[in-house]
Amino acid sequence: MTAFLNIQSCCVIRRQSMFKDGKKLFETQLPDHSAFLSALYRKMKTDYRKFFKMDRLSKLAFLASEALLDGQIDRSLPHPDIAVILFNRSASLDADSIFQQSIRRPDSYYPSPSEFVYTLPNIMTGEIAIRNRIFGETACFVGEYFDTVELCRKVTDVFDDTVQECLCGWAEYFTDCEAALFRIVKETEAHNLFTPANIQRLMTENSE
Amino acid sequence: MICITGDNIISALGGTSGENYRKVEAGISGVKRYSGLYGVPEPFMAALIDDEAPDAAGCPDETCSPLERVALLSIRKALQGVDIDPAHPRTLFILSSTKGNVEYLDTTPPGGAVADRRLYLWHTAQYLAKRFGNPNTPVVVSNACISGAYALLVAKRELEAGRYDSAVVTGVDRLSKFIVSGFQSFKALSGGICKPFDASRDGLNLGEAAATVILQNKAKPRNGDIILAAGATCNDANHISGPSRTGEGLYLSLNRIMRGRRNADIAFVNAHGTATLYNDEMESIALHRAGLDAIPVNGLKACFGHTLGAAGIVESIISANALRNGIVLKTTGYSRQGTSYPLPVTTENSAVKKNCFIKTLSGFGGCNIALLFEIV
Numbered sequence: 224m225t226a227f228l229n230i231q232s233c234c235v236i237r238r239q240s241m242f243k244d245g246k247k248l249f250e251t252q253l254p255d256h257s258a259f260l261s262a263l264y265r266k267m268k269t270d271y272r273k274f275f276k277m278d279r280l281s282k283l284a285f286l287a288s289e290a291l292l293d294g295q296i297d298r299s300l301p302h303p304d305i306a307v308i309l310f311n312r313s314a315s316l317d318a319d320s321i322f323q324q325s326i327r328r329p330d331s332y333y334p335s336p337s338e339f340v341y342t343l344p345n346i347m348t349g350e351i352a353i354r355n356r357i358f359g360e361t362a363c364f365v366g367e368y369f370d371t372v373e374l375c376r377k378v379t380d381v382f383d384d385t386v387q388e389c390l391c392g393w394a395e396y397f398t399d400c401e402a403a404l405f406r407i408v409k410e411t412e413a414h415n416l417f418t419p420a421n422i423q424r425l426m427t428e429n430s431e
Numbered sequence: 432m433i434c435i436t437g438d439n440i441i442s443a444l445g446g447t448s449g450e451n452y453r454k455v456e457a458g459i460s461g462v463k464r465y466s467g468l469y470g471v472p473e474p475f476m477a478a479l480i481d482d483e484a485p486d487a488a489g490c491p492d493e494t495c496s497p498l499e500r501v502a503l504l505s506i507r508k509a510l511q512g513v514d515i516d517p518a519h520p521r522t523l524f525i526l527s528s529t530k531g532n533v534e535y536l537d538t539t540p541p542g543g544a545v546a547d548r549r550l551y552l553w554h555t556a557q558y559l560a561k562r563f564g565n566p567n568t569p570v571v572v573s574n575a576c577i578s579g580a581y582a583l584l585v586a587k588r589e590l591e592a593g594r595y596d597s598a599v600v601t602g603v604d605r606l607s608k609f610i611v612s613g614f615q616s617f618k619a620l621s622g623g624i625c626k627p628f629d630a631s632r633d634g635l636n637l638g639e640a641a642a643t644v645i646l647q648n649k650a651k652p653r654n655g656d657i658i659l660a661a662g663a664t665c666n667d668a669n670h671i672s673g674p675s676r677t678g679e680g681l682y683l684s685l686n687r688i689m690r691g692r693r694n695a696d697i698a699f700v701n702a703h704g705t706a707t708l709y710n711d712e713m714e715s716i717a718l719h720r721a722g723l724d725a726i727p728v729n730g731l732k733a734c735f736g737h738t739l740g741a742a743g744i745v746e747s748i749i750s751a752n753a754l755r756n757g758i759v760l761k762t763t764g765y766s767r768q769g770t771s772y773p774l775p776v777t778t779e780n781s782a783v784k785k786n787c788f789i790k791t792l793s794g795f796g797g798c799n800i801a802l803l804f805e806i807v
Contacts, residue, residue, distance in 0.1 A: 376594070
């Protein structure tokens with residue numbers, strides 16, 4: 224049986240706006256991105272206390288994942304057949320800078336384990352896995368730009384016979400606060416194929 | 432098939448794969464005590480690269496960082512005698528690093544970090560690829576402690592998809608105040624040389640390494656070639672920094688690589704074995720659940736320390752050398768069974784006539800990986 228990889232849904236967060244499947248669902252013009260993430264959390268009526276412990280990169284990726292998975296995934300079941308593959312530009316430099324402040328001066332040297340744990344970019348994939356009981360492949364790649372050809376290659380390569388679905392895309396918090404997440408599903412018919420051109424089109428449709 | 436055709440390790444133990452292997456075989460540890468280094472208030476044990484050592488020095492370049500320098504040297508050494516053109520468009524460069532040049536954050540003024548290109552992992556990867564004239568955008572994997580092994584898996588997939596003929600896969604991390612103080616804040620560091628899987632294990636040692644593997648897709652591997660036969664990676668979906676109590680992600684990864692394979696063909700499992708209480712316990716649970724707990728298990732962290740983004744590559748190279756020599760290496764630092772599910776952890780080097788080994792790693796973010804290597 225031939226299998227096709229389709230883009231089932233997408234969520235784009237940029238310039239303090241959130242779009243899902245072509246519709247703008249939220250917009251603010253707050254003085255900083257942290258306040259935006261908190262406002263978006265309230266708007267989405269998410270109830271997940273771990274959110275408040277997360278670093279800003281994880282908060283961003285988490286909120287985009289919630290837009291795509293909340294109510295769409297059965298969290299009472301384990302999901303060994305779902306993967307989470309994210310890309311970004313700055314790895315965890317936002318969390319790194321915060322941790323660095325805690326060790327910079329000898330007189331205020333107090334490294335915090337709860338800050339150190341977020342100094343790895345793949346922690347965001349772990350947060351999404353924990354929330355949704357995703358036991359499949361999770362990974363983080365780093366690149367200068369969001370390269371949709373690379374995205375399609377890496378994610379297509381993940382789909383072997385153990386994988387049915389992949390949450391993938393871009394989540395950057397340092398040089399900017401922007402995310403573009405896509406839910407890719409393996410199906411028997413082609414309808415919105417997972418190609419660089421379709422990803423580009425969705426990015427455009429979800430921006431203004 | 433995806434064959435290892437070249438490799439190199441630069442670590443506390445030396446500047447070639449051969450020298451590193453011989454020292455591991457002899458049970459030599461590169462871990463030493465450091466006091467006052469990097470401005471870290473407390474002393475710590477670590478296995479550091481000696482930048483002045485004859486086989487780790489050289490390759491001067493004013494624009495590169497200490498991390499980039501050893502990575503460059505490692506790639507250069509790995510390419511020696513290998514029939515590939517690093518500048519060819521069908522050659523892909525892959526970099527695995529957890530923290531790259533994070534040490535520069537210490538001297539970059541707050542607010543200046545965004546513009547400091549040295550801090551970005553892709554910048555390091557581009558620098559390295561460019562130095563070898565490679566035209567492709569290099570791949571950067573940053574997946575915590577499994578990064579090195581994951582980079583090998585990514586390389587295998589790229590080659591199998593037919594996009595490239597060869598991959599130059601490099602893992603590198605250097606230690607800094609940032610990394611050491613972070614692990615100290617977790618109270619994860621041992622005050623002595625670490626003891627993987629031992630009853631009295633009390634934490635890990637950090638280490639530095641740059642290690643490179645050249646992978647090539649060959650239709651007909653030669654006798655004695657080592658191939659990367661399978662790989663799988665799964666998440667625990669349990670905790671971002673604590674190992675799973677059921678070993679779920681590692682168990683699933685092991686299950687996936689063993690499909691259609693026999694335990695009788697596996698010479699040994701080269702485990703993550705960080706020598707923290709919870710990691711080694713978790714590994715024993717996962718190996719037990721996967722039905723692999725009768726296969727000899729070894730760990731190399733007492734020799735190299737935990738070399739972070741390089742660990743998967745360093746330990747795969749040493750294990751591949753052991754398989755080639757028909758040896759199961761001992762686990763330096765181990766003496767007494769210390770996990771709830773007993774494992775046959777090795778205490779001496781022994782001969783073996785089997786054709787596969789398994790490499791496993793686990794890391795923060797709940798990630799786990801298992802690779803299966805096979806000798807032709």
